[in-house]
Amino acid sequence: MPVDCSGKPYPLFLQASVVCCEQVEGANPKGSVWRLVVEPVWCEHADKKQLPLAGQFYMLQAERTNTLLGRPISVFHVDNSNPDKPCIEFLILLKGKGTQELCSLMVQDKVKILGPLGNCFEEPFGRLRDPKDRRICIIGGGIGVAPVAGFAETLPPQSYDFFASFKSGSYGLEHIKPNKLTITTDDGSVGVHGMLPAALTEETLRAENYSAVYACGPTPMLAYVKKISEACNIPCYLSMEAHMACGIGVCLGCTIQTSEGKKRCCKEGPVFDSRILDFENLDGTATRSQVAGIRVQKRREPLTTEPDLSVNIAGVQFKNPVIASSGTFGFGTEYESVFDVSRLGGISSKGLTLEPRQGNDGIRVWETPSGLMNSIGLQNPGIPHFIEHELPEMLKLGPVAIANLSGNSLETYVKGAELLDKTQVPMIELNISCPNVSAGGAAFGMTCAAASEVVRAVRAATKKPLVVKLTPQSLELNAVALECIKAGADAISLCNSFQGIAIDIERGVPVFDKLKAGLGGPAVRPIAVRLIYELVQAINTLPADQRVPVIAIGGIATWQDAVEFIMAGADAVQVGTATFANPPAMVEIVDGLAAFMKRKGYEKIADFRGIIHG
Numbered sequence: 001m002p003v004d005c006s007g008k009p010y011p012l013f014l015q016a017s018v019v020c021c022e023q024v025e026g027a028n029p030k031g032s033v034w035r036l037v038v039e040p041v042w043c044e045h046a047d048k049k050q051l052p053l054a055g056q057f058y059m060l061q062a063e064r065t066n067t068l069l070g071r072p073i074s075v076f077h078v079d080n081s082n083p084d085k086p087c088i089e090f091l092i093l094l095k096g097k098g099t100q101e102l103c104s105l106m107v108q109d110k111v112k113i114l115g116p117l118g119n120c121f122e123e124p125f126g127r128l129r130d131p132k133d134r135r136i137c138i139i140g141g142g143i144g145v146a147p148v149a150g151f152a153e154t155l156p157p158q159s160y161d162f163f164a165s166f167k168s169g170s171y172g173l174e175h176i177k178p179n180k181l182t183i184t185t186d187d188g189s190v191g192v193h194g195m196l197p198a199a200l201t202e203e204t205l206r207a208e209n210y211s212a213v214y215a216c217g218p219t220p221m222l223a224y225v226k227k228i229s230e231a232c233n234i235p236c237y238l239s240m241e242a243h244m245a246c247g248i249g250v251c252l253g254c255t256i257q258t259s260e261g262k263k264r265c266c267k268e269g270p271v272f273d274s275r276i277l278d279f280e281n282l283d284g285t286a287t288r289s290q291v292a293g294i295r296v297q298k299r300r301e302p303l304t305t306e307p308d309l310s311v312n313i314a315g316v317q318f319k320n321p322v323i324a325s326s327g328t329f330g331f332g333t334e335y336e337s338v339f340d341v342s343r344l345g346g347i348s349s350k351g352l353t354l355e356p357r358q359g360n361d362g363i364r365v366w367e368t369p370s371g372l373m374n375s376i377g378l379q380n381p382g383i384p385h386f387i388e389h390e391l392p393e394m395l396k397l398g399p400v401a402i403a404n405l406s407g408n409s410l411e412t413y414v415k416g417a418e419l420l421d422k423t424q425v426p427m428i429e430l431n432i433s434c435p436n437v438s439a440g441g442a443a444f445g446m447t448c449a450a451a452s453e454v455v456r457a458v459r460a461a462t463k464k465p466l467v468v469k470l471t472p473q474s475l476e477l478n479a480v481a482l483e484c485i486k487a488g489a490d491a492i493s494l495c496n497s498f499q500g501i502a503i504d505i506e507r508g509v510p511v512f513d514k515l516k517a518g519l520g521g522p523a524v525r526p527i528a529v530r531l532i533y534e535l536v537q538a539i540n541t542l543p544a545d546q547r548v549p550v551i552a553i554g555g556i557a558t559w560q561d562a563v564e565f566i567m568a569g570a571d572a573v574q575v576g577t578a579t580f581a582n583p584p585a586m587v588e589i590v591d592g593l594a595a596f597m598k599r600k601g602y603e604k605i606a607d608f609r610g611i612i613h614g
Contacts, residue, residue: 011114011115011116011117011247011248012043012050012114012115013112013113013114014040014041014042014043014112014113014114015040015041015063015110015111015112015113016038016039016040016041016088016110016111016112016113017038017039017041017108017109017110017111018036018037018038018105018106018107018108018109018110018111019037019038019039019087019107020035020036020037020107021034021035021036021037021102021103021104021105021106021107021109022034022035023035024091024171024172025171026169026170026171027169027171028166028167028168028169028189029168031094032093032094033091033092033093033094033143033171034091034092034094034102034103035076035089035090035091035092036060036073036089036090036091036092036102036103036105037079037087037088037089037090038087038088038090038111038113039085039086039087039088040086040088040113050116051078051080051086051088051116052075052078052088052115052116053116053120053121054075054120054121054147054150054151054153054154055074055075055118055119055120055121055147055150055151055239055270055271056074056075056115056116056117056118056119056120057072057073057074057075057115057116057117057118057147057247057270058072058073058075058088058090058113058114058115058116058117058247059071059072059073059113059114059115059117059246059247060072060073060090060102060111060112060113061098061101061102061111061112062101062102062104062105062109062110062111062112063109063110063111063112064109064110065098065101066097066101067097067098067101069098069245070098070112070114070247071098071099071102072117072241072244072247072266073090073092073102074090074091074146074147074150074216074239074270075088075089075090075116075146075147075150076089076090076091076146076147076149076150076172077089077149077150077153077175078150088113090146091143091145091146091171091172092143093142093143114247114248115247117247117248117266118265118266118267118269118270118271119267119268119269119270119271120271121147121148121151121214121237121239121271122237122271123154124136124155124211124212124214135160135161135208135209135210135211136155136159136160136161136210136211136212136213136214137160137161137163137200137205137208137210137212137213137214137234138151138152138160138161138162138163138178138213138214138215139162139163139164139165139196139200139213139214139215139216139217139221139225140162140163140164140165140172140215140216140217141164141165141166141196141215141216141217141218141221141222142165142166142167142217142218144215144216144217144218144221144239145164145166145171145172145173145216145217146172146216147216147239147270148162148214148215148216148239149162149172149173149175149176150175151214152175152176152177152178153175153176157177158177158178158179159179160178160179161178161179161180161181161182161208161210162176162178162180162181162182163182163183163184163196163199163200164181164182164183164184165183165184165185165195165196165199165217165221166183166184166185166186166190167185167186167187168185168186168187168189168190169185169189169190170183170185170190170191182199182200184196184198184199195221196221196224196225197224200228201228202228202231202232205228205229205232205234206232210234211234211235212234212235212236212237213225213229213234213235213236213237214236214237214238214239215236215237215238215239216238216239219240219279222238222240222277222279223279225238225274226238226274226277226279229274230274230275235273236273236274236275237271237272237273237274238271238272238274238277239269239270239271239272240256240265240269240270240271240272240277241265241270242254242255242256242265244265244266246266247266248266248267249264249266249267252264254266256269256272256277256278257278258272258276258277258278259275259276259277259278260276263276299601300600300601300602301601302598302599302600302601303597303598303601303602303603306594306598307594307597307598307602307603307604308603308604308605309321309345309590309593309594309597309604309605310604310605311345311549311571311572311605313427313465313467313490313491313549313551313571313572314427314465314466314467314490314491314548314549315465315490316400316426316427316465317400318345318346318399318400318572319345319399320343320344320345320590320593321345321562321566321570321571321572321573321593321605322344322345322346322562322572322573322575322586322589322590322593323344323345323346323347323348323399323400323402323551323572323573323574323575324344324346324347324348324399324574324575324576324579324586325348325553325574325575325576326348326349326350326351326402326404326429326431326469326574327350327351327374327376327404327576328575328576328577328579328580329347329348329576329579330350331347331349331350331386331390331391331393331394332347332393332394332397332399332401333390333393333394333397335579335583336397338583338584339583339584339587340587341397341398341399342397342398342399343586343587343590344398344399344586344587344590345399345400345572345590346399346400346401346402346427346572347394347397347399347400347401347402348402348404348429348574349386349390349391349394349401349402349403349404350380350404351378351380351404351406351431351434352380352382352383352386352403352404352405352406352416353378353380353382353383353406353407353408353412353416354382354383354407354412354415354416354419355382355412356380356381356382356385357377357378357379357380357382358377358379359376359377359378359379360375360376360377360379360512360513360514361513362375362512362513363375363511363512363513364376364377364512366502366511366512366517368500368502368519368521368523369523370521370522370523371519371520371521371522371523371524371555371577372519372520372521372577372580373500373502373511373512373517373518373519374497374517374518374520375512375513375514375516375517375518377514378406378434383405383416383419383420384419386403387419387420387423391403391423391424391425394425395424395425400426400427401425401426401427402425402426402427402428402429402467403420403423403425403427403428403429404428404429404431404469405417405420405428405429405430405431405458406431406434410453410454410457413430413444413454413457413458414457414458414460414461417430417458417461417462417464418461418462420462420464421461421462421463421464425464426464426465427464427465427466427467428458428462428464428465428466428467429467429468429469429493430454430455430458430466430467430468430469430489431469431496432444432445432450432451432454432455432468432469432470432471433445433469433470433471433495433496434496434518442471442473442496445469445470445471445473445474445480446471446473446474446475446480447474447476447480448476448479448480448483451468451470451480451483451484451487452483452484452486452487453487455468455483455484455487455488455489456487456488458488459487459488459489460488465490465491466488466489466490466491467489467490467491467492467493467551468481468484468489468491468492468493469492469493469494469496469553470484470492470493470494470495470496471495471496472494472495472496472498472527472528472531473498473499477494477531477534477535478534478535478538481494481535481538481539482538482539482542485539485542485546485548489548490548490549491548491549491550491551491571492535492539492548492549492550492551493550493551493552493553493574494528494531494532494535494550494551494552494553494554495528495531495532495553495554496518496553497518497519497520497524498518498519498520498524498527499516499517499518499519500516500517500518500519501515501516501517502517520554520555520576520577521555521557521577521578522555522557522561522577523555524554524555525554525555525556525561525564527554528552528553528554528555528565529552529554529564529565529568531554532550532552532554532565532568532569532570533568533569533612533613535550535569536550536568536569536570536610536613537569537613540613549571549572550569550570550571551570551571551572551573551574552565552566552568552570552572552573552574553573553574553576555577556573556574556575556576556578556589557575557577557578557581557582557585558578558585558588558589558592559588559589559590559591559592559593559595559596560592561573561589562589562592562593563593563596563608566605566608566609566610567608567609567610567611567612568610568612569609569610569612569613570609571605571609573589575589
């Protein structure tokens with residue numbers, strides 16, 4: 001078996017079979033914590049005795065997964081009653097996509113496991129000569145009960161006291177045999193009413209004469225445990241957590257600050273001597289956000305009434321900030337039988353040109369990891385046909401109808417705008433960002449001069465509120481946006497798809513006839529968030545009366561994505577590729593936004609729009 005320079009076995013990457021996956025009784029709310037039991041499938045070079053020690057963890061990932069990374073999960077219990085088929089048990093807090101996948105597994109499903117990882121809780125009794133000194137205090141908070149309960153299980157019965165602190169209910173205590181068990185709950189549902197300090201103080205530690213303290217739980221709780229333990233001069237060992245990618249010490253993503261420099265949670269930890277840990281930022285004086293100059297939001301009470309999701313963009317009132325993006329929703333009527341389209345804030349039409357277009361030849365769509373490439377080429381029936389046939393139906397749907405105007409020359413843009421100006425369409429979105437046409441489109445949005453010229457010309461041709469849709473390909477994007485505002489743009493939408501290339505490796509040729517194509521979907525979202533943030537920063541340098549709203553586009557698939565863009569400064573969001581993958585995605589985003597705002601105490605979108613700008 002391969003070992004490192006200290007003689008410690010390297011972790012193993014194995015497949016494991018699910019033995020059990022069930023909700024944990026006693027956890028509140030119900031279904032918030034799950035019990036996952038897996039049986040490793042041992043490979044030839046693996047020693048079946050290489051089981052985890054108390055305090056260690058594994059990187060877990062469902063074999064069929066939509067996540068890139070495994071999730072670090074502490075070991076709760078090891079069942080070695082059958083040495084030929086040992087099982088490892090985990091308690092999992094249902095939190096995000098990765099844990100949702102793990103908590104949805106069925107018996108016999110396969111899981112990828114990497115581990116055991118990290119250090120462990122040290123055996124306390126070897127250095128305690130007098131048996132009367134064997135008084136250990138073990139503390140678990142919330143899901144942090146799992147690793148310390150696993151540690152307690154390795155100790156002689158009644159050789160320790162166990163404190164378990166929960167918001168509500170209790171769980172994870174079935175394998176421990178403490179001298180004294182104390183449970184606290186914030187809501188008083190079990191044990192002592194209150195958090196940990198209601199049952200454990202400096203006075204308690206001194207009175208009980210504990211020789212060591214071991215704890216795992218929320219960071220504020222650990223900061224408190226460190227404080228009272230060190231005040232009593234009692235050795236204290238804390239199990240920490242941090243975001244991580246590899247779990248084996250190479251990515252350096254899980255470091256935490258200590259008095260000995262940055263330490264890796266996955267390698268030097270997760271268990272640390274409390275004396276080297278730095279909780280200063282969490283103990284009161286300076287949070288990371290304050291150091292960075294970001295305004296810290298005051299906590300709000302949840303709303304007792306429904307929040308107001310409406311937004312006003314360039315004088316047009318939207319019932320909510322969720323808009324169907326151009327090119328991904330047709331003219332809205334196509335989805336009427338799929339979900340209640342009237343619930344959307346707005347619908348931006350298929351890109352429209354003065355004359356009908358057949359679009360590009362060859363392959364037009366190509367799926368990529370977390371994204372979709374397209375080269376449609378603005379196929380559309382033409383503006384006159386739209387005005388006569390599609391627009392009347394769009395106006396009946398309920399959401400704000402937006403005509404997405406494109407062209408291949410300045411003249412066609414202007415003539416199209418003149419025709420649309422005579423209709424009842426409430427708003428025009430000027431598309432100078434399409435990457436999939438040979439003439440016009442993104443060519444107008446690449447430079448300040450070209451963008452300013454077309455915006456000024458279209459502005460003169462219509463009195464309709466004018467949103468200008470920009471391309472992320474421009475090397476002077478923010479300058480282009482400011483020139484568009486100066487030329488008459490009432491709002492900016494950003495960003496159209498990113499250009500990419502796909503290659504058919506079997507044929508050795510480009511996938512798309514035009515070589516380059518537009519990329520959208522979740523893969524582009526973090527880049528789009530940055531562009532929106534930077535654009536809003538640039539707009540905020542203008543006098544208040546010259547600032548315009550921003551509509552965000554780029555990989556939005558969930559309400560969390562929408563919140564992220566709004567916090568970056570967007571007034572509204574457009575959803576595109578997500579509709580192909582999940583047709584009701586937009587109504588789910590509307591509902592999720594409302595629930596989020598109610599929970600966080602936000603009465604209106606403006607309450608959290610742009611909060612990271614300070």
